[in-house]
Every structure is written in structure tokens, then in C-alpha cells.
Amino acid sequence: MTATNALPPHDWEDRKQTASAWFQQLRNEICAEFEKIEQELEGSNKKAMPAGSFERKAWDRANDKAPNETGSILQGGGEISLMRGRVFEKVGVNISTVYGTFSDDFRRNIPGAQENNGAFWASGISLVAHMQSPLVPAVHMNTRMIVTSKAWFGGGADLTPMLPDDQDTADFHAAFKQCGDRHNPAYYKEHKEWCDRYFYLPHRQEPRGVGGIFYDYLDSSDQGGDWAADFAYTQDVGKTFLDIYPQLVRRHMNKDWTQEQREIQLVKRGRYVEYNLLYDRGTQFGLKTGGNTEAILMSLPPEVKWP
DSSP states (O other): OOTTTOOOHHHHHHHHHHHHHHHHHHHHHHHHHHHHHHHHOOOSTTTTSOOOOOEEEEEEOTTOOSOOTTSOEEEEEEEEEEEOOSSEEEEEEEEEEEEEEOOHHHHTTSTTTGGGTTEEEEEEEEEEEEESSTTSOEEEEEEEEEESSSEEEEEEEEEEOSSOOHHHHHHHHHHHHHHHHTTOTTHHHHHHHHHHHHSEETTTTEESSSEEEEEEEEOGGGGTOOHHHHHHHHHHHHHHHHHHHHHHHHHHTTSOOOHHHHHHHHHHHHHHHHHHHHTOHHHHHHHHTTOOHHHHGGGSOSSOOOO
């Protein structure tokens, strides 16, 4: 346990509340911007469709005090925000704040959980957008804070174009390089390479998309940093996503696309499904702790094909 983590319990409660409130604020800002984009559509094959808006569904496990089918105890809850529209074919923006006890098997894989009898707290935001137009890239973003006997941040954002676009890729990476450089000159290179390793399909021997950044176990206190600095970076990741991704959507959403391009999009989505069900740690974390299945599988696209 680091010195920064060795704080009185009330300090950590303040930090938990601060982080959880930020994830909710970011959710609100992202949903508002995406609904604005839905209203702005002027052209494309889906112009006749009505503009979408988010529907929210809360879930609560406050009374779940016995071990679930995974052997973990999960309490707390969250909120699913889901929109099906004419620009965003399906986009989910979920927030949750949960706590409880990891199962004996699962706690072995979580830093600090063995030393804490499996007790944990976790809060975060998770977003996946699948677009109507094959010209607009799909995207994933999530950030989170986890507390056991240790505490850390994790998350990132990555882009999955259906059709290659070098300018989109360059702009997305440039935005997150600038984000990283504002906090630590080493962050972008380290987190980009982590993303490239993480979002990779071994059975296909191919990446899921064109990458972005990914990080986990961010606790820089043992390197002269502190919790506030780690939180500031995590906030900036969310702000950077909110700035750059709408730019990419607006760049392409009014362009016409063909049925042939749509077929390419549907097959490409199959890779997304394969990755999320086989390898994604967030999916495994949620399922193995008995999380809300609807929220966990929100990331799956609404329509997909395998050749």
C-alpha cells in the first residue's frame, strides 16, 4: 500500500464521491452532445428517420447482501442511457457505482483485494457507439476508479472505423497525445502501446480497430504524484473524447453511403462482438461480479453479420 493510499477512511469517501459525481457529469455532457448531433443531421440515407434521444434505466442492487451465483457480493447500482437514432444506430452511455466483496477466486486477480478480504468499491462510465453510416467510425470510451486496499484509475478510448480513414485516425490520436502530454510526457506512448496490445484479437491476428489509449492501475503516488493528478488525467481523457469524437461524427454523417459499404460495416462489427465476448476485461469483471447483464452487454451492436 502506498503512502497516498494510507489515508483516513473519510478522505477516501470524499474521493469516491468526487469521482462518482464526475462520471455522472461526463455522462450528462456526452448524452447532450450526442442528442444535439442527432438534431443536426441534414443528409444521408437515414434522413427520414426521427432524431433519437436517450432513454434512461436505473438499476439497483442495494439489497443484495448474499453471494450471487459467481460467489461475489455486489451492491450499489447504476443507470443505462441508451439511444437508437438516425446518426447513432445504437449508443449506450452507462454509469455505475458498486461495492461489495469479490469471490475467493476472483480476488486473486485484483490488486489489493487479497489484503482487504475481497472488499471493493468501483465507479465509472462506459460508452460504446455503433453508427448508422459506415463512414462514421464506431467508438468505445470508459474511465473508472477502483478501490480495494489499494486505489487506482483506468480507462481509455479507441476508434474502430468500418472503412479506413487516415485523417480520422490521425486526428483521434493527436487529440489523445495532447491530452497525455498535458499530464505526463510518457503517457501517450505508454497508453497507446497498451491499447494496441489490449484491443487485439489473437484468433484473428488483427487489431480491433486503429487504437487510441488504454491504461489501468494508475496510481502515481509512488512516483511523486498524487491522487488528484491521476484524477485530473482521467477527467481529461473524458473531456478529450467529448471534444474529438463529435468532430469525427460531424465530418462524415451527412455523406451518402452505399449498401456495399453497409455490408462491410456489418461484417466488421462481428470482430467487435468477438472481442467483447472473448477478451474484454470489463465484460469479464462485470459478469464475474454479478453485475447488470443488460448494462454489460450494451456494447454489442444492434445488427451484425459473419461472412
